[in-house]
Amino acid sequence: MSEKIYDLHCHSTASDGVLSPTEVVRRAVENGVNVLALCDHDSIVGLAEAKAEADKQGIQFINGVEISTLWTEPGSGRGIHIVGLGFNPNSPEMTALLAQQAVLRLQRAIQIGEKLEKIGIPNAYQGAKALACGEVTRAHYARFLVQIGKVSNDAQAFKRYLSAGKPAYVKADWVDIETAINVIHQAGGLAVLAHPLRYNMTNRWIKRLVADFVQWQGDAIEVAGCGQSREQRQLVAGWAVEHHLLASVGSDFHFPCAWIELGKSLTLPDNVTPIWTQLG
Template sequence: MPRFPIYDLHSHTLASDGMLTPAQLVARAVEMRVSVLAITDHDTTAGLEEAHQAIIQQALPLRLVNGVEISTVWENFDIHIVGLGIDPQSPAMIALLADQAGRRQIRAEEIARRLEKHQIPDALAGAKAFAGDAGITRAHFARYLVEIGKAPNMAQVFKKYLAKGKTGYVPPQWCTISDAVEAIHLAGGQAVLAHPARYDLSPKWLRRLIIDFKQAGGEAIEVAQCQQAPDERTQLARYAEEYQLLASQGSDFHFPCAWLELGRRLSLPDKVIPVWQDWFK
């Protein structure tokens, strides 16, 4: 382990809505000088085995943490809970992710139905072509709509078609935060509140979310990310201290781009306790 290792504990592969294979992701992590990487695909652990095999076969200087990012619903908000250090063979985790896959498929079919009503046919097949064997996400629909010329980029697709209140938006029916945290714990992992500042919550509502997460047994919140508003990292660190939560960090990497990269600008403020403090003792 390097003297000053870089931890990136939030990343995605083709197993969900990322654009790199698990083998490509771990190779890129090494290129970016990441020392410890967690693969946290949305509601699936399907990419973990390939990633572990790639590290062994290529003798990569990288520690891989088994992870997952579980979609939940809290007060009508789509909230993500990352599980770190999980056993992907845990019966509780397998059962929860199977339920999530069913919910995801039902949602995808309804998104496609709504888009078709607005003269966008074949959206389900188009999204499936991008998803491959992975569960279909809104990002896959967005890529399809860009491909057929409905918008110049994915951000515009979400703004026009897939964001809350738009034509193709379907309210999620995910599990609860408590369900997610329980499955993570039964799988031997730690539960982390992912990117808390991205939910467009007022300070009062964000505190409510953190309190409910803590009461459900959550251990940590993501404090550091590649892209953050001024003072966001400092404020999240204050929440970690105030609510006695560990601190995590991660790029939320999906694909190579100029503004979001594995390991980039990831460091924790001095006063917080890292989620990995006891991992390698």
Template sequence: MSHDNEKLSVIYDLHSYTKASDGDLTPLELVDRAVLMGVDVLTITDHDTVNGILPAWQYINEKSKPLTLIAGVEISTIWEKIEIHIVGLNINLDANCLKHLLEMQTARRNLRAEKIGYKLEKFGIPDTWQNAKAYAAGGQVTRSHFARYIMDYAKQKSIGQVFKKYLTRGKPGYVPADWCKLDEAIDVIHQAGGVAVLAHPGRYSLSAKWQKRLVLYFKQQQGDAIEIAQCQQLSDERKNLTELARLHDLYASVGSDFHRPCAWTELGRNLWLPSGVTPIWQTWQ
């Protein structure tokens, strides 16, 4: 396989998070780290919010940072009772349809979080909803914030361990998601002038057959691209996703899914695209 895009002078990372949702860095800190890591084009894609984008834009402009920031968001959706994430790239933040959907998503998120808090308190972990909000510090409350609080309170070794013990299906704090439908997210992204990307298709624990069904449905709903390249993937994943992109005439996107500095995820790392696919950024150039 040819690693054509490794040789490109421009490094793109179109999937990252700030403290506006469950990232560890402020928008300004994320910008600084992207510059440090040599990223040229970055997208902030916080969960169901765009609150991190304007501060980052202002900082880039005021400090003349050598970074192009593309407005983005990651929208949580439901398809076949499975939570699927759709990234919107190059969106218009002032689009009323986008504002309305994100307001609805935030309401759904908070209602779910209150239910999680109630269940965990019944299980014997006190003040979980209040502490999750405190850990979010004004950002979108996610299950990661519950996990961080529980990890500290119950002296667990890792967030992953907390999820398995408390927050996944069948566990004390599990509450099923009630997100918008996948096709609704795609439609709103398009109305907001953006392109819709199927985020990290390899992370939904789907069989090869179900993954193909998902990509086909995404294409049928006028989805634009799939995220082919991430920092860390199974050996054949990039190749298989490339084949699906070519089969369904979808653009290719890249993204670290960066939440915090760690050993396995870093901004701009290992985000080359195989030959035979068309990069998503060609749609806005």
């Protein structure tokens, strides 16, 4: 019998993905995934739909969310993503935190639209909102800018307009990492440091981030993701072992593409402890 394929980090139209929760589950099944967690940005509205489809398809479903946080250590604050897995979605602490994050997301989305208006791109908020099934994110603005011909792809939209230092960038005042971890724990879940090598930091700073995460009682780190080299995976696995963190896996799937796909290349090294040993 072949080993199970886990994918514990993916997105749907409940945040900035392009497939509905049902479609995400079906695609995961087509790709051989046996255990799936939907982790939309600061949103759990897609969990019930995804769980219903997972039950229908006969695969295990784990409640997930990706919480946007700020790490203040580098000075001005850096956005870091903390994934919560296996929590109670009806937890009052989780409900309150996500409601707070939703307010921040709305404020940020409106401000981005106002900045685009000032540089000659009118009705951007309305255009981005038309592309979103829920909260409006920078990804929806990127798709809108592609749609109206300002850029040729999403990456260009971020590079020219939406990234830090660009004309339409708006910094968000997210919750701090320690609070996010505490809320995940209060809801009965495990807290995971998402994609640690994708924060555009030196290894020195990433190691400080991991140390802070451990100090704040974080549980796991994403060791396996799409598009990694063997050396990168071994590096993160080493941090997991050094800090006694559980090892998670996740494609961070948002839309169908060749290099990031549900269940693709998510094998863990032998020297780590998989997070599913603690998920039940």
